[in-house]
Amino acid sequence: MRIEDCYRILELRPGASEQEVTRAWRELIKVWHPDRFANDPLMRKRAEEKVKALNEAYETIRGTRVEKETPRRPSTAWPVACVIAALIVLARRPTPGGLIIAAVLCGIAVVLFVKSR
Numbered sequence: 340m341r342i343e344d345c346y347r348i349l350e351l352r353p354g355a356s357e358q359e360v361t362r363a364w365r366e367l368i369k370v371w372h373p374d375r376f377a378n379d380p381l382m383r384k385r386a387e388e389k390v391k392a393l394n395e396a397y398e399t400i401r402g403t404r405v406e407k408e409t410p411r412r413p414s415t416a417w418p419v420a421c422v423i424a425a426l427i428v429l430a431r432r433p434t435p436g437g438l439i440i441a442a443v444l445c446g447i448a449v450v451l452f453v454k455s456r
Contacts, residue, residue: 345395345396371386418455
């Protein structure tokens, strides 16, 4: 579905704020909710189709907006935590086993750090 069509379905202008999109979606869902037409099968069917279109439009706009507004940058917290854990292991267990565990943790830290870049 094209983004322009999504705004038209939600009765909004292109580029509306996230709050406007959510408010319009909620209002239209209240108006077209199929349970309001329990006694009229034709209107109930029409309402179900309208709600599907509203939900698809809302999800499309939100999905597009998330991609544009929040490009996520991977965190470096996990690699740092692995290095700290390795240092703690070495301090508490300066044995060959502790050295192996610390080396594995440092290796994991390197892999995570490289993936975060």
